[in-house]
Amino acid sequence: MADVMIAVMPFAGHVAPLAAVAAAFVDAGHRVRVYTGRAYADRFAALGAEPVSWSTAPDFDELDLAATFPALRGRKGPRQLLANVEHLFVGTGAAQGDDLVAAYGERPWDVIVADNLSLGTHFAAERTGTPSVTVSIVPLSIPTPELPPPILPLRPAAGPLGRLRDRILNTALALATRGIQHAYDAQRAASGLPPTDAPLAAAWHSPDLVCASGVPQLEYPRSSWPVRVEFVGALAPTGSVRPEPPDWWAELPEDRPIVHVTQGTLNVDPDDLIRPAFAALGRQPVSVVATTGRAEAPDLPFPAPPNAFVAGLVDYAALLPRADVMITNGGWGGVLAALAHGIPLIVAGGDIDKPVIAARVGWAGAGIDLRTGRPSATAILRAWRRLSADPEYRERAEAIGRELRSHDGPREVVEHTMALVERRARTAPPAT
Known part of the structure; x- marks a missing residue:
């Protein structure tokens, strides 16, 4: 000992x-x-x-x-x-x-x-x-x-x-x-x-x-x-302790892909990423699961589209096996958690080390680097369409995921x- x-x-x-x-x-x-x-x-x-x-x-x-x-x-x-x-x-x-x-x-x-x-x-x-x-x-x-x-x-x-x-x-x-x-x-x-x-x-x-x-x-x-x-x-499957399932968890449709949008846990202004993601995907055939990064403050200061589900935090052990794409501000723990499940990424890295992480994801071919922490709705929509149309992003994410899961x-x-x-x-x- x-x-x-x-x-x-x-x-x-x-x-x-x-x-x-x-x-x-x-x-x-x-x-x-x-x-x-x-x-x-x-x-x-x-x-x-x-x-x-x-x-x-x-x-x-x-x-x-x-x-x-x-x-x-x-x-x-x-x-x-x-x-x-x-x-x-x-x-x-x-x-x-x-x-x-x-x-x-x-x-x-x-x-x-x-x-x-x-x-x-x-x-x-x-x-x-x-x-x-x-x-x-x-x-x-x-x-x-x-x-x-x-x-x-x-x-x-x-x-x-x-x-x-x-x-x-x-x-x-x-x-x-x-x-x-x-x-x-x-x-x-x-x-x-x-x-x-x-x-x-x-x-x-x-x-x-x-x-x-x-x-x-x-x-x-x-x-x-x-x-x-x-x-x-x-090192860890999620960026926080496991929260209780949100009230809407049972209402998530089984027949639509889930796009997870996370604002992270440090700089959590929802106008940076969640608002433009809602504008980009609110009319698309997906369910948008957004987390504000604050368990005690799960509400947003603007309305969510009908296909969106919002919580402060969500248990990644339950969410990620069902997710199709993650849109993230580039926190390393969340990026690794997504890739461990073979999920391709759209990364809007704006602060601290997040632009570096976004660049590495793009270089590795496992997602798209938006090269800003405050992307437009148009940029997010185009990135999501590229991921959906090009299977190489998912294939690369899955290859990295296999390596991550071997540890x-x-x-x-x-x-x-x-x-x-x-x-x-x-x-x-x-x-x-």
């Missing part, structure tokens, strides 16, 4: 996959603590893990980030991405590390496992000299000279001009993110850690092991990885982690 610390950024999209991982460690007989926000403490306690709450680090409400981080107010798109990274993910790193080191002082762990945006994990692992595992809950952002910057929604380019493009973009990105790099350097100093020549991009992944959600078919090809990477498929993600994270612990134990110097 190992003592395992799991660190989870307190967002619904982070908690769902790491909850599945925590449950797998508990089921395997390991002693598990989970460092996360108070809003999710009960969720992990119910799994048999011991919650450790953000204390020195500023706990926050994911539905109102600006209340804790005023610099995030009123930002969207690339400006939101950069502000989130600097103020939320980087700016809390030292305090997260302090919380974790305090927990280590109370009871040392054998290994720390964390989602890839938990920067404090890497500080804590470095300070305690313990092995760490990154569970990448989004597409891998490990940089390489062979590819454009991983945070940009660009496909690989070939030839001398393509390589020149990528060199220029990598240089420009380094200049654009100097403020974030300075913030990271300051957080290292606040943690009592020495300066490092490693770029910030390297700080989001453990040097020991990365367990990547997804499969290689959704990654741009590269010659090698600078760290050990193990793909583990999907048991949470169990594989446990296996890879314990193999790391055993390797470290064999190579550790003898005690004196």
Whole structure:
């Protein structure tokens, strides 16, 4: 039995996959603590893990980030991405590390496992000299000279001009993110850690092991990885706990295809995606199942067409086996859940990492990238007609689905982690 610390950024999209991982460690007989926000403490306690709450680090409400981080107010798109990274993910790193080191002082762990945006994990692992595992809950952002910057929604380019493009973009990105790099350097100093020549991009992944959600078919090809990477498929079937079936569930027609429209769980303005999807498909021979992303607020501020069914959240284990197409804002967990069922996608990625995810889905041939987070009804209708007319999208989605279904993600994270612990134990110097 190992003592395992799991660190989870307190967002619904982070908690769902790491909850599945925590449950797998508990089921395997390991002693598990989970460092996360108070809003999710009960969720992990119910799994048999011991919650450790953000204390020195500023706990926050994911539905109102600006209340804790005023610099995030009123930002969207690339400006939101950069502000989130600097103020939320980087700016809390030292305090997260302090919380974790305090927990280590109370009871040392054998290994720390964390989602890839938990920067404090890497500080804590470095300070305690313990092995760490990154569970990448989004597409891998490990940089390489062979590819454009991983945070940009660009496909690989070939030839001398393509390589020149990528060199220029990598240089420009380094200049654009100097403020974030300075913030990271300051957080290292606040943690009592020495300066490092490693770029910030390297700080989001453990040097020991990365367990990547997804499969290689959704990654741009590269010659090698600078760290050990193990793909583990999907980690959780849905982005939240299983809700009760909505009142209309029994009324869903059996003889019409279902198009699922999801606004995600972070930026949930229904005008961005649900409204134009209703306008596009309200007269089509389908049932449109839309989720607002808020269990406590399932209603919309505009009328739904007669063929639409609306809920805050829907149990994907029940919905996805019946769905024909998913229209999504590009959350990675939802994308993997759809592809695991062989469902082709229409992706409107507008914020954070979602444009990158949309680009990868389009590159993989498993769906259509609308290249905006606020598509028009015409764009959605055309994309839906393309998916319906071209079987290659579904065939590609089904091929990726077969690969995803060949994995048991949470169990594989446990296996890879314990193999790391055993390797470290064999190579550790003898005690004196």
